[in-house]
Amino acid sequence: MKKTIPVYNIQNFTAYKNDGILVSRFGHYAQQYQHLHSAHRHSFYHFVFFTHGSGTQQIDFKTFDVKPNLIYFMLPGQVHSWNFETKPDGYLINFSASYFSSFLLEQEYLAKFVFFSGKPEEQVLILDHITSQKLISIFEEILSEGNTALSINDDLVKVLMLRLFIEVSRSSNLQNNAETNPYNHTILKNFKQLIEQNYTELRLPKQYAALLYITPNHLNALCNDFLGISAGKLIRDRIILEAKRLLINLDLRVVEIAEKLNFEDQSYFVKFFKKYEGTTPDRFRKQYLTTPHGTA
Numbered sequence: 001m002k003k004t005i006p007v008y009n010i011q012n013f014t015a016y017k018n019d020g021i022l023v024s025r026f027g028h029y030a031q032q033y034q035h036l037h038s039a040h041r042h043s044f045y046h047f048v049f050f051t052h053g054s055g056t057q058q059i060d061f062k063t064f065d066v067k068p069n070l071i072y073f074m075l076p077g078q079v080h081s082w083n084f085e086t087k088p089d090g091y092l093i094n095f096s097a098s099y100f101s102s103f104l105l106e107q108e109y110l111a112k113f114v115f116f117s118g119k120p121e122e123q124v125l126i127l128d129h130i131t132s133q134k135l136i137s138i139f140e141e142i143l144s145e146g147n148t149a150l151s152i153n154d155d156l157v158k159v160l161m162l163r164l165f166i167e168v169s170r171s172s173n174l175q176n177n178a179e180t181n182p183y184n185h186t187i188l189k190n191f192k193q194l195i196e197q198n199y200t201e202l203r204l205p206k207q208y209a210a211l212l213y214i215t216p217n218h219l220n221a222l223c224n225d226f227l228g229i230s231a232g233k234l235i236r237d238r239i240i241l242e243a244k245r246l247l248i249n250l251d252l253r254v255v256e257i258a259e260k261l262n263f264e265d266q267s268y269f270v271k272f273f274k275k276y277e278g279t280t281p282d283r284f285r286k287q288y289l290t291t292p293h294g295t296a
Contacts, residue, residue, distance in 0.1 A: 005079065005248050008036070010044040010096045020096040021157070023142050026050065027089035030082070039081040039248060044096045045110075046080075047073040049127075049135055053088025057081065059120040061244050061288070069132045071168060072124040073115040079245055091139040093161065103158050111189065113165050115172075131171035138164045184222055187212060191219065191231070199238045200262040205231035240276055243269075247285045254281050 013022045013033075026048055030037070039058075049071040056063050058081050059074060066088060074080060076097055082088075101107060110116050115123050127135065142160050194208050202208060206216040208231070216231070223231045239261060246257045258269035273281050 005039050007041045020099045022094040024092050026092045029092050030088055037082045041079055043076050044094050046094050048092045050090040054086045055084035062120040064124045069127050075118045113169055125172050127171055134167050195238050247281055248288055
């Protein structure tokens with residue numbers, strides 16, 4: 001069993017046309033990188049479309065079935081593992097956070113797609129037959145482009161990837177709040193960014209509301225209306241998620257994790273974790289590491 005959860009960079013994989021992207025048939029990838037079946041993290045974006053196979057996978061400690069016509073998307077930093085029951089196949093693309101930076105004028109364009117939200121329940125989708133066939137065609141074209149001896153400029157690949165994202169979004173009827181409520185979307189996007197930057201220091205909605213120049217009531221109303229949860233829960237969920245990510249690192253003691261998350265002491269951290277997870281940090285660690293997802 002691994003004591004630390006590995007973090008893989010895009011450079012750990014064979015490049016496709018240019019640095020910063022890997023495109024592969026999933027069966028080959030899963031066979032070549034079997035160590036990735038165990039819990040790990042990426043420093044890059046990652047998505048897979050399954051055409052064959054069964055089993056389960058975990059994204060940030062939430063379990064999902066693996067089945068044909070399923071596609072999932074992951075952001076850098078998320079914890080992931082697979083547990084296949086039958087041989088999988090499909091398509092996979094890994095790409096760096098900067099891959100589209102010289103191509104898209106709007107640098108946060110990908111954030112418009114709900115499946116790049118970082119919320120596991122929005123990142124895993126079952127597609128209908130028509131959309132699945134469209135995606136297979138797009139993936140095959142991307143793979144073919146990688147085999148050409150023509151210009152290494154891969155703008156065509158980027159266009160095809162964006163078309164894929166749009167096809168998935170349309171098929172899933174995923175509403176884009178940025179288009180219908182640009183002002184509210186901007187506030188919520190900034191709130192999430194502030195949480196990501198400050199969750200170990202700032203724990204109260206009023207602290208974030210002050211940074212956003214709105215009232216705590218306004219912030220909480222926006223979270224409830226558009227996200228279905230309170231502002232306080234959004235903050236707590238990020239703290240709990242990081243606690244879980246740290247707990248599956250056996251080199252870290254619970255007291256060290258409490259310090260990293262800026263809790264006053266280990267006792268306060270244990271009470272906080274148990275209150276919102278229903279179990280202690282030690283029990284969570286033991287339970288996770290004794291499942292197939294946690295073993296190496």
